[in-house]
Amino acid sequence: MALSSEGADRFAALLEENQEALVGAWNDRVVETLRGRLSRTELHRQTGELRRAFQLALAGGATSLADPSAAELRAQLSELSTSRARQGFTATETAVSVFAFKEAVLESLPDDASVLREYIAFSTFVDAAALFTFDSYVQVREALIADQAEQLLELSTPVVKLWEGVVAVPLVGTLDSARAQVVMERLLQTLVDTGSPYAIIDITGVPAVDTQVAQHVLKTVVAARLMGADCIISGIRPQIAQTIVALGIEFGDIATKASLADALRYVLGKTGQSARKPRER
Amino acid sequence: MERVPVLKIGDILLVSIQIDMEDQVALQLQEDLAERIVVTGCHGVIIDISALDIVDSFVGRTLATIASISRVLDAETVVVGMRPAVAITLVELGLSLPGIRTALNVELGMDLLARSRAEEYDDEQDDESDPVVVNES
Numbered sequence: 366m367a368l369s370s371e372g373a374d375r376f377a378a379l380l381e382e383n384q385e386a387l388v389g390a391w392n393d394r395v396v397e398t399l400r401g402r403l404s405r406t407e408l409h410r411q412t413g414e415l416r417r418a419f420q421l422a423l424a425g426g427a428t429s430l431a432d433p434s435a436a437e438l439r440a441q442l443s444e445l446s447t448s449r450a451r452q453g454f455t456a457t458e459t460a461v462s463v464f465a466f467k468e469a470v471l472e473s474l475p476d477d478a479s480v481l482r483e484y485i486a487f488s489t490f491v492d493a494a495a496l497f498t499f500d501s502y503v504q505v506r507e508a509l510i511a512d513q514a515e516q517l518l519e520l521s522t523p524v525v526k527l528w529e530g531v532v533a534v535p536l537v538g539t540l541d542s543a544r545a546q547v548v549m550e551r552l553l554q555t556l557v558d559t560g561s562p563y564a565i566i567d568i569t570g571v572p573a574v575d576t577q578v579a580q581h582v583l584k585t586v587v588a589a590r591l592m593g594a595d596c597i598i599s600g601i602r603p604q605i606a607q608t609i610v611a612l613g614i615e616f617g618d619i620a621t622k623a624s625l626a627d628a629l630r631y632v633l634g635k636t637g638q639s640a641r642k643p644r645e646r
Numbered sequence: 647m648e649r650v651p652v653l654k655i656g657d658i659l660l661v662s663i664q665i666d667m668e669d670q671v672a673l674q675l676q677e678d679l680a681e682r683i684v685v686t687g688c689h690g691v692i693i694d695i696s697a698l699d700i701v702d703s704f705v706g707r708t709l710a711t712i713a714s715i716s717r718v719l720d721a722e723t724v725v726v727g728m729r730p731a732v733a734i735t736l737v738e739l740g741l742s743l744p745g746i747r748t749a750l751n752v753e754l755g756m757d758l759l760a761r762s763r764a765e766e767y768d769d770e771q772d773d774e775s776d777p778v779v780v781n782e783s
Contacts, residue, residue: 553730560750588733593726593748593755 368428368490372483376470377423380416383473388412390472394465398458411462415441419466419494430493442494446502450509459502463495522548524555531563531632532556533625535600537570545581552585556594563636564589565628569600579614586619597621599628650675652682658759659683659721660752662694667701672708679712683719690759691716694752696727706741713746722762723747726755 368376380387391412396405418438425434442463449459467488474480522544527533534552538544552564566582568574586596599622601609609616622628648671653660659682665671679691693709695701713723726749736743749755 549734550730553733556750557730560754562750562754584737587742588730588737591733591736591743591748592728592730593724593750 368423368486369483370426370428372486373423373426373428375480375483376487377420379470379473380420380423384416384420387469387473388416390469391416391466394468395462398461398465399454402452402454411445412466415445415463415466418442428490430490430497438494439497442498443501446498447505450502450505456499456502460495460499463491463498467491518544518547522551524551526559526561527565527629528633530561530636531565531629532559532561533565533567535567535570535625539573540571540578540581542577542581545578545585549581549585549588553588553592556589556592562594563597563632564594565597565599565625565632567600567625567628568598568605569602569625571605574605574608574614576612576614579609579612583616583619595620597628597631599623599625647671647674649678652678654682654686654688657688657763658690658692658756659686659688660692660694662697664697667698667705669704672705676708676712676715680715680719683716683721689721689763690756691721691723692752692755692759693723693725694727695725695732696729696751698732699729701728701732701736703739703741706736706743710743710745722759724749724755724758726750726752 388409392405392408395408395412399408415438418441422432422435422438426432427435427438429435430439445462446459449462470487470491471484474484522534522536524532524534532552532555534548536548540548552566555561556564566585568582571578582598586598589596597620598616601621601623620628620631622631648665650661650663650665650671652675653662659679661675661679663675682688683691691712693712698705709725713725716723724747725743728748747758749758
């Protein structure tokens, strides 16, 4: 049921007349749900601004939230949901902040059955506002999750220099195609940049190895070989060794070692350096 | 037609490919290189492909052929400087360039040639004396 323009005017007047009482009653209700995670002054500022935005929208003749005159209100609502989403409030807590406005308005209404029809229309308007808040809350959260996934992708694939001419990639977490691609590209680029002829891929942190993960690792090794670098796979746990054999994965002539230390010793042995040699002072 | 220059440095022939590898260019290089190996009597060939963005199956096969020809003429071939993107593409295509030795850059390629040459020389000497255990760990 849409708000009539007369109804909008009446409510705009009502919001202006009772602004102090309204904001007070609204704050009381919201504070209860937020349980002290937001200071009262901060909340007071937010609800005060929202009330003004509602009033301006209604005075501008907005009968639904999509009206151009409600643009200011929409901006306020999305700002509210953005800040709530970033501060870690739940979706319900965010939406309730808006819904509580209805109850606050109901208190200030005269005891008269004639306004009931208009109040219901106004209530629909506030519902639409709350749903809009909910939508923008979800959008902000999704953007946050996407950002974090990207950061995770960058953080989780370091290529470290282990020795002169030896680099290592400690793989942590499940390897999917996207991550495997990033790991492969970064490892190969590091090989070129540092001119290291040996790379150790350590899979201690990989919880499970299936045929797909093995395929990714093998592709990386073959690509490194094509470029003229040798890859050693280390950190194979007993269960993983059993899985590899059970799945029938063939590592061919690729060197596999139980621990990173073994792999490093093997590489140093091949290059003719000794790990035990004390440093010259 | 463009040609790829073949440079002689000491005991090594250096080929740095700076132009797009078209089929004709690759075949011409194969011919030139065979001739130069025989004329100079070099024992090592380094082919630098660090400037190549694309290595297709024909170029890959030509490189393998060059390596085989050089081996017949008693010269080791090392392909150096393959870009990561090229390596990834070759792997995705299932081309692993069998029979080609690779190194990350020219310097490591020269090391590799020197090492394999030294081993060969050792082997020849070992044949005359008693076999010696190399592992002394």
